[in-house]
Amino acid sequence: MSIITGTAIGKSFGAFDVFTELNFSIARGDKIALVGPNGCGKTTLLKVIAGEDEPSAGALNLARGTTVGYLAQTAEESNEHTVWQEMVSAFSAVNALAAQMRQLEQDMLDPARSEQALEKYGAVEHQFEMQGGYEIDTRIRRVLGGLNFSDEDHERPLSHLSGGQRVRAALAKLLLLSPDVLMLDEPTNHLDTGGVEWLEAYLQDWDGTLVVVSHDRYFLDEVCDRVWEMGGNIGGRPNRLETYRGGYTDYAMQRAERRERQLKEYEQQQEVIGKESEYIRRNIAGQNVLQAKGRLKRLNRMERLEKPIEARAMSLRLNSGQRSGNIVLETHNLLIGYAGARDDASDDDADAQTTLFRCPNLQLLRTERAALIGPNGTGKTTFLKTICGTLDALEGSVRIGANVQIGYFAQAHEGLNLEHTVLEELMSARDDMLVSQARNMLGRFLFSGDDAFKKVGMLSGGERGRVALAKLTLQGANFLLLDEPTNHLDIPSQEILTEALNNFDGTLLLVSHDRYLIAALATQIWSLERTGRDQTRMSLFRGTYDAWIEEKLEAARVKEKQQKEQLQKARAQVRSQDPGAGAARKVEREMQNRLAQTEQRIAALEDKLNELNQQIQQAGGDYAQVRDLSLEYQQTEHALAEAWTELEKIG
DSSP: OEEEEEEEEEEEETTEEEEEEEEEEEETTOEEEEEOSTTSSHHHHHHHHHTSSOOSEEEEEEOTTOOEEEEOSSOOOOOSOBHHHHHHTTOHHHHHHHHHHHHHHHHTTSTTTHHHHHHHHHHHHHHHHHTTGGGHHHHHHHHHHHTTOOGGGGGSBGGGSOHHHHHHHHHHHHHHHOOSEEEEESTTTTOOHHHHHHHHHHHHHOOSEEEEEOSOHHHHHHHOSEEEEEOOOOTTOOBOEEEEESSHHHHHHHHHHHHHHHHHHHHHHHHHHHHHHHHHHHHTTSTTHHHHHHHHHHHHHSOOOOOOOOOOOOOOOOOOOSOOOSEEEEEEEEEEEEESOOTTSOTTOTTOEEEEEEOOOOEEETTOEEEEEOOTTSSHHHHHHHHHTSSOOSEEEEEEOTTOOEEEEOTTOTTSOTTSBHHHHHHTTOTTOOHHHHHHHHHHTTOOGGGGGSBGGGSOHHHHHHHHHHHHHTSOOSEEEEESTTTTOOHHHHHHHHHHHHHOOSEEEEEOSOHHHHHHHOSEEEEEEEEETTEEEEEEEESOHHHHHHHHHHHHHHHHHHHHHHHHHHHHHHHTSOOOSHHHHHHHHHHHHHHHHHHHHHHHHHHHHHHHHHHHHHHTTOHHHHHHHHHHHHHHHHHHHHHHHHHHHOO
16 A cells, blocks of 8 residues: 655756656555765655655655655754753654653642542553653664664764764654654764664564655665666656666666667667658658658657667776785784884883784685775775785785785775875876876766866765776775775766676775675685784684574574573572572572572673673774773673573572
């Protein structure tokens, strides 16, 4: 059953039509991804459906009583609420019941009103309980924790938060409001990998309706079961809306098949039109004039198919140049870090250095593709810089194989000269490049006309990324070190980069939070995780990203099963005690109390570990904070191990 329908919906700004004649329906429980190139009107359509903007034409109908929540890409103006107060405000109906209960409690102190207040109190409390009033604090902590808010953040005023934090707070409140329909515009932009995974799990379990715009293809695969594609505004034709079933990967395959079928049908019709036109031309003045005129009428009435035209897209080819030796990279006893005093080092300690992690001995062979993943601040970029030689290793050695030519794509694009024009920057990559050749190449990377003369410093993040990729194609490198290559790229550009890297016949070492890219490319996973104070561990997995995830899930299932078995064993031991005598009953009660307290302590310590892990990820490069949090994490882990040991001994 449809809860939202749009009929001939259009939106215009002046004489410019963003889209026209859009027809769609949204059923209860749909999870819809809205995709398309930048500037095609996705955000505008979201706003129209959410009621944030009025359509210029057509009719939008919502089923009676349907509630809609909208998350914008950028933070709106904040109020003076703290984060916690803002979350509590999502439960207005329950808050009203709580206020009514407090008033009735006061009335019960007055003998003249106590009896009547007591009669009302039971019904109000029952309603409060049925609406989850006693679970509000738990729900708020769960959502804020999942979206990377620490306990300290709970009491911070919204006005003191950064723009990204305010967007996350708005998302948290929307999830707590739980409207019938969620309209989310780039909800993963300000979340780390852990936060994105938590949001995925939340939305998968949520039984409401979702329409989401996102450049995170893996997220769309995990969350969505339908895709709406907004086509490009090509040749003066306003954007269209095409629908597909399944997640993003299903959509990409169906779209390719649909485009191929449409092109074939167009070509077949053009062939028919050509033959009919030729017959009419030859016979319109001859003895078959009546037949020619009849064919002309039919030809004029024929509904002409439009030639499928893809939106203008980046063209990227990566050539590896000469073939490298079989062994591309080897490390031995490698210690990653950088010179420079720690925050707690003495001023006299001139030799102080920051240690990040020690690598197991690595070997990367020709054509292999390794993905280095882990939380922010663990040293992934430092590792890449050590491999390519711009930073020295603290200990150990890096050996680059024979005939290996390294190409490095920096996350912050620091290799670009901001004072150069785009044309000058590209030509700086090759001394023998002619201006005409450079202009042609820039056209392949969507820099046409006067775009070539823009200063690099004036470009957006996505445009700088395209310049860096254009320079990379000129290097002929056979070993690519890529640091977040899909940052700031829209989905069509991400797809083209993924395909180019998949066809690259050299070797890849990739740092990325783009799980779709990792899943498509990686043949082995090098993962970093924090294990305690000043300690990060690198582990190696030879296999795909999906296989690595499955191994992690299986390990978690085994651990959960072991913990449940330990709890059942402890309870069985308690039940096996003889409750016959009074002393025995007392012992049984004491053991039951001790068991309950230990279980509560275990749950609290596990929650604390999750919170500390989120705080460590948020700390980023703040070494002093990371150090203190890691020490607290290690102490909490030790306390948790002791609690489990105590639980096993009970009885």
